[in-house]
Amino acid sequence: DTAVSQTPKYLVTQMGNDKSIKCEQNLGHDTMYWYKQDSKKFLKIMFSYNNKELIINETVPNRFSPKSPDKAHLNLHINSLELGDSAVYFCASSQVEGARFFGPGTRLTVL
Amino acid sequence: AQSVAQPEDQVNVAEGNPLTVKCTYSVSGNPYLFWYVQYPNRGLQFLLKYITGDNLVKGSYGFEAEFNKSQTSFHLKKPSALVSDSALYFCAVRANQAGTALIFGKGTTLSVSS
Numbered sequence: 104d105t106a107v108s109q110t111p112k113y114l115v116t117q118m119g120n121d122k123s124i125k126c127e128q129n130l131g132h133d134t135m136y137w138y139k140q141d142s143k144k145f146l147k148i149m150f151s152y153n154n155k156e157l158i159i160n161e162t163v164p165n166r167f168s169p170k171s172p173d174k175a176h177l178n179l180h181i182n183s184l185e186l187g188d189s190a191v192y193f194c195a196s197s198q199v200e201g202a203r204f205f206g207p208g209t210r211l212t213v214l
Numbered sequence: 215a216q217s218v219a220q221p222e223d224q225v226n227v228a229e230g231n232p233l234t235v236k237c238t239y240s241v242s243g244n245p246y247l248f249w250y251v252q253y254p255n256r257g258l259q260f261l262l263k264y265i266t267g268d269n270l271v272k273g274s275y276g277f278e279a280e281f282n283k284s285q286t287s288f289h290l291k292k293p294s295a296l297v298s299d300s301a302l303y304f305c306a307v308r309a310n311q312a313g314t315a316l317i318f319g320k321g322t323t324l325s326v327s328s
Contacts, residue, residue: 107257143320144252144302144320144321145318145320145321146258146304146318146321147318148315148316148317151315159314159315161315193257193258195258201263202248202260202263203248203250203258203260203316204260205250205257205258205259206257207256207257208255208256208257
């Protein structure tokens, strides 16, 4: 009965590879997000989708592409991974004005 | 542009004592304000929010926060700290406009000693 789930929890990969992180929420929320937490624990919004429509797209390299097949899913695909992409990526969901419910995070390590 | 500041990297308090974690914000119009807590190797957990109404907001685990419009602050408080409260706390703000992002502070590490 997990509210917001992400897979995988850990991802270790080589530079230049392409990888995806999946996110699902069972809360019936309209809006989903991807956040990046760097090594200093600083959290920054990357993308936001409302009812499968992109509403926030911060200054993120276009190697990062979110995809929302339906309201309950928001996946993150990353092409040509770089060392600087190493971070913890959090998916979250909310009703539009409400608090964000966060997933457990995916720790990405690029070697 | 909206921003949020948490002026303290770390707050140390003895168990049983009151605690305060500070947060100030800058946003156009009326703010939506939130506090989250993050335990090691975990996701963020929502503690409380201020949207409108009473300036004193009560949240989870005995935490509360006071919205002060004149000082643009939203400090997190708890009357009696527990060792299990030790964690990383984030204040966040967004403008009262559709499509605006939730901006997080840099976080404050709370350490409660027994």
